[in-house]
Amino acid sequence: MTLQKLTAQEQAEALTQLQDWSLVDGREAIKRTLTFKDFNAAFGFMTRVALYADKHDHHPEWFNVYNRVEVTLATHDVQGLSIRDVKLATFINEIYHQ
Numbered sequence: 798m799t800l801q802k803l804t805a806q807e808q809a810e811a812l813t814q815l816q817d818w819s820l821v822d823g824r825e826a827i828k829r830t831l832t833f834k835d836f837n838a839a840f841g842f843m844t845r846v847a848l849y850a851d852k853h854d855h856h857p858e859w860f861n862v863y864n865r866v867e868v869t870l871a872t873h874d875v876q877g878l879s880i881r882d883v884k885l886a887t888f889i890n891e892i893y894h895q
């Protein structure tokens with residue numbers, strides 16, 4: 798089955814489930830900023846996300862400075878959000894420990 802873009806209602810519903818994620822202004826994408834004790838913890842988190850991302854062929858856009866990681870998720874293939882973004886955001890929330 799081909800990947801489906803989430804409807805506006807599905808998007809809204811997903812956002813109520815995804816704590817601390819919000820829509821990006823002017824773009825169909827979601828974002829979250831995470832902070833850690835130090836760079837080591839931030840990079841350890843990024844490594845775990847990278848392994849998940851490659852396994853599922855769904856990769857984050859992200860920006861890291863020391864202990865802060867800003868993550869943006871979107872599905873290029875549908876030019877918007879898909880279930881893959883919801884699953885990756887859920888995974889990120891599950892492994893995040895400040």
Ligand SMILES: C[C@H](O)[C@H](O)[C@H]1CNC2=NC(N)=NC(=O)C2=N1
Pocket residue numbers: 854855856857870871872873874875
């Ligand atoms: C060819 C490859 O499967 C695609 O380009 C994958 C790779 N990783 C991806 N990551 C994200 N975030 N969105 C995509 O649509 C996507 N597509």
